[in-house]
Amino acid sequence: MKGRQDRPSPPSRKLPRDGPRWGPGTLSVHAGDSPDLNAGAVVGPIYQTSTFRFPAPFSEAGAGHTHLYTRLKNPTLTQAGAAVSALEGGEEGRVFSSGMAALSAVVLGRLHQGDEVVAPEDLYGNTVTLLKQELPRWGVRVRFVPASQSSEVGEHVTERTRLLLVESPTNPTLRVVDLAAWAKAARAAGAWLVVDNTFATPVNQRPLGLGAHVAMHSATKYLGGHSDLLAGALASGPGLLGELDAFAATLGGTLDPLAGFLLLRGMKTLSLRVARHNENARAVVEELQGHPKVSAIGYPGRASPEEERICRRQMKGRGGMVSLVLKGGLPEARRFLRGLSLFQVASSLGGVESLVSLPLETSHRAMSRRERERRGIADSMARLSLGIEDAADLVADLKAALRSV
Numbered sequence: 001m002k003g004r005q006d007r008p009s010p011p012s013r014k015l016p017r018d019g020p021r022w023g024p025g026t027l028s029v030h031a032g033d034s035p036d037l038n039a040g041a042v043v044g045p046i047y048q049t050s051t052f053r054f055p056a057p058f059s060e061a062g063a064g065h066t067h068l069y070t071r072l073k074n075p076t077l078t079q080a081g082a083a084v085s086a087l088e089g090g091e092e093g094r095v096f097s098s099g100m101a102a103l104s105a106v107v108l109g110r111l112h113q114g115d116e117v118v119a120p121e122d123l124y125g126n127t128v129t130l131l132k133q134e135l136p137r138w139g140v141r142v143r144f145v146p147a148s149q150s151s152e153v154g155e156h157v158t159e160r161t162r163l164l165l166v167e168s169p170t171n172p173t174l175r176v177v178d179l180a181a182w183a184k185a186a187r188a189a190g191a192w193l194v195v196d197n198t199f200a201t202p203v204n205q206r207p208l209g210l211g212a213h214v215a216m217h218s219a220t221k222y223l224g225g226h227s228d229l230l231a232g233a234l235a236s237g238p239g240l241l242g243e244l245d246a247f248a249a250t251l252g253g254t255l256d257p258l259a260g261f262l263l264l265r266g267m268k269t270l271s272l273r274v275a276r277h278n279e280n281a282r283a284v285v286e287e288l289q290g291h292p293k294v295s296a297i298g299y300p301g302r303a304s305p306e307e308e309r310i311c312r313r314q315m316k317g318r319g320g321m322v323s324l325v326l327k328g329g330l331p332e333a334r335r336f337l338r339g340l341s342l343f344q345v346a347s348s349l350g351g352v353e354s355l356v357s358l359p360l361e362t363s364h365r366a367m368s369r370r371e372r373e374r375r376g377i378a379d380s381m382a383r384l385s386l387g388i389e390d391a392a393d394l395v396a397d398l399k400a401a402l403r404s405v
């Protein structure tokens, strides 16, 4: 026990209780601050430990001891969860070993046999797999809402609906969904609305403020921001995520503390990075609209005046993703990719470096042609994740590649 009482108390630093009202830049830097850590270090230590020493034998002190084993709780991960929660304007936050681990924890933790889920068809591929292939095995029915009926989502909700799950902007067409309308339908049914906020980031869009119950992230993307880790996150208002903790620990998708540290480090620059991602995507759209080799551009708000109105209501910035439909087909798209030198051909998104991929060959390769056509995913569509390089260099690279098509 020596050391516990003798340790000099760290210089204390008060975080104002109104922290969540700070701007996104301040929140990005300070959301993960933890004033109680041992030596008052400005950057919290990495608790790279699987287990924790008990202050006394279990029978005497175990019940009240807060840290037992990292799969259940770890200070670095608590800090990362608090940071995500603050960025999302929430009260509770948790981190996971991947976006899919975060999603599995909330979807499987929330649902029981006989429950129903309502979701749009446009969702991340593995999310669709979870809903379409796995949930029916557990006796859960999923009702998919066609994009054209998205604003009448309430008509798909029944008394059995326990969860609504939505993404906006969508992948790869970058359509937007009216999150407040979905939140209203969820609340009317006593169900939870879970919003996958990966593409938007909390800098551009805060689902909890629009009435959603849970904001979910593949923190692998913008929150981490450097393409060097896998992580997931959930944020909610008060009293929701606590319900899932025991189940999440059983499911076992705990983040490694070192990855938790990298995530915290990445999030400090989130606001700066997202401002640049937003700018670069907008520059690409402006420079390439009307280009003779480009037949359509996917970008939030461009699909219709109605979607533009939704964007104005729910998004501060439009994000760093753009899809280009080239004139021609798959051969033209492949030639375009070969012509790029700055953009790297890779799946994933949200890192500091610009990436490009063909949905037909990556995220949507398992989908039938008819299905892709119905959703507006052309063979010649290239999905761009704009990094934080200089816009002029990115535009020049894209234009040079288009010349080679």
Ligand SMILES: *Cc1c(COP(=O)(O)O)cnc(C)c1O
Pocket (backbone or CB within 6 Å): 098, 099, 100, 101, 124, 127, 167, 171, 196, 198, 199, 217, 218, 219, 220, 221, 230, 231, 232
């Ligand atoms: C990448 C991604 C996921 C899955 O996240 P992982 O971290 O890869 O598990 C979920 N949703 C969206 C929108 C994504 O882009």
